[in-house]
Amino acid sequence: MNNILKTGYLILSILGAIWVLQILFQFFRIIYVHFRNLSTVLQKYKNDDTVKGNYAVITGSTDGIGKGYAQVLAKEGFNILQISRNPTKLQNVESELTKINPNIRVRNIIMDFEKPDYKMVEQQLKQYQISLLINNVGTGEGGNFEEMADEYNESLINLNIRSIIYLTQIVVRNYNKNTQKNRLGIINLSSFCGTLPQGFGSFYSATKAFDDFLSRSLSQEYSKKQIDVLSLRSLVVDTPLINKGSKQNNKLSKIGAINPIQAAEGALKWLGVASYSNGHISHSLQSFFVYNFIPQKLFLPIFAEQSRVFYQNVNEGHKKSM
Numbered sequence: 001m002n003n004i005l006k007t008g009y010l011i012l013s014i015l016g017a018i019w020v021l022q023i024l025f026q027f028f029r030i031i032y033v034h035f036r037n038l039s040t041v042l043q044k045y046k047n048d049d050t051v052k053g054n055y056a057v058i059t060g061s062t063d064g065i066g067k068g069y070a071q072v073l074a075k076e077g078f079n080i081l082q083i084s085r086n087p088t089k090l091q092n093v094e095s096e097l098t099k100i101n102p103n104i105r106v107r108n109i110i111m112d113f114e115k116p117d118y119k120m121v122e123q124q125l126k127q128y129q130i131s132l133l134i135n136n137v138g139t140g141e142g143g144n145f146e147e148m149a150d151e152y153n154e155s156l157i158n159l160n161i162r163s164i165i166y167l168t169q170i171v172v173r174n175y176n177k178n179t180q181k182n183r184l185g186i187i188n189l190s191s192f193c194g195t196l197p198q199g200f201g202s203f204y205s206a207t208k209a210f211d212d213f214l215s216r217s218l219s220q221e222y223s224k225k226q227i228d229v230l231s232l233r234s235l236v237v238d239t240p241l242i243n244k245g246s247k248q249n250n251k252l253s254k255i256g257a258i259n260p261i262q263a264a265e266g267a268l269k270w271l272g273v274a275s276y277s278n279g280h281i282s283h284s285l286q287s288f289f290v291y292n293f294i295p296q297k298l299f300l301p302i303f304a305e306q307s308r309v310f311y312q313n314v315n316e317g318h319k320k321s322m
């Protein structure tokens with residue numbers, strides 16, 4: 001009897017130790033990535049051809065997180081190729097970027113991802129050597145599943161799924177590891193909501209789960225081809241979309257929000273380290289806590305209720321602006 005107890009105790013201690021080591025590993029990796037030097041991280045995505053090379057392709061770069069990436073990467077000396085639908089906004093961001101760094105080139109492709117022309121994009125991208133692809137364009141409609149307006153079901157698929165599939169294919173085909181010295185880095189914007197079920201954001205959550213799995217699968221497929229793929233599962237970033245859902249007096253839904261520049265810098269530091277991450281240290285630590293220490297049975301209903309209120313505000317906003 002005594003021996004059985006001892007063996008049981010030993011097995012439990014070993015299992016406990018493995019669990020603790022995993023948790024410590026996750027924790028210290030978050031801290032380590034936070035202190036990586038961004039310029040050093042990005043060096044391996046650069047080549048010598050500063051005219052044709054070193055392009056960072058960013059979709060939906062005129063607002064929010066996409067613009068954050070454009071600003072950070074311009075500062076780090078990448079040429080920027082933006083794809084977005086609004087010519088005026090593209091122009092404005094272009095002048096901002098050349099002010100941040102007068103040595104870079106900015107190229108614009110005007111395209112609405114709701115009415116895309118991927119053949120045209122493919123032709124245009126052939127002129128450049130791409131270093132980074134930031135699949136950022138996306139939308140976040142939600143609410144009661146059965147009441148979702150028709151136009152939203154199409155935009156979720158066009159923006160959150162189609163755009164990522166086609167652009168990634170174009171950029172990977174365009175990348176020649178034999179002639180390009182630089183590695184290729186691809187960041188897919190997935191979401192925290194793609195890693196845990198989100199009631200009242202069901203459709204959105206599922207598109208993000210798709211993005212998450214595709215990125216992680218491709219990260220395996222391309223690991224020997226000098227291509228780093230990262231599924232970014234971010235949490236709340238202070239953007240126009242989030243502001244629509246968070247009434248001024250509802251500070252709760254903006255807890256732990258970071259700004260787009262912080263989001264971009266935090267995410268880029270994970271390139272080449274992991275195939276998925278929650279990005280910036282603030283988001284990574286919040287998720288670390290939720291994933292490891294809060295039972296899903298407790299968390300998911302609260303998450304669903306937060307989402308219900310959030311989308312109610314967003315959808316009321318839609319009605320008012322119509």
Ligand SMILES: *[C@@H]1O[C@H](CO)[C@@H](O)[C@H](O)[C@H]1NC(C)=O
Binds near residue numbers: 037038039040
């Ligand atoms: C990162 O490294 C670059 C040069 O490699 C250096 O100029 C810069 O100051 C470093 N940044 C930080 C925040 O340490």
Ligand SMILES: *[C@@H]1O[C@H](CO)[C@@H](O)[C@H](O)[C@H]1NC(C)=O
Binds near residue numbers: 165188210215219
């Ligand atoms: C990013 O995700 C999309 C699907 O969401 C996938 O088609 C694309 O290839 C991914 N990019 C990479 C290189 O993983």
Ligand SMILES: CC(=O)N[C@H]1CO[C@H](CO)[C@@H](O)[C@@H]1O
Binds near residue numbers: 149150151152153154
């Ligand atoms: C399942 C469903 O509701 N599909 C609709 C999505 O939106 C398009 C465009 O409005 C409709 O044609 C579909 O019927």
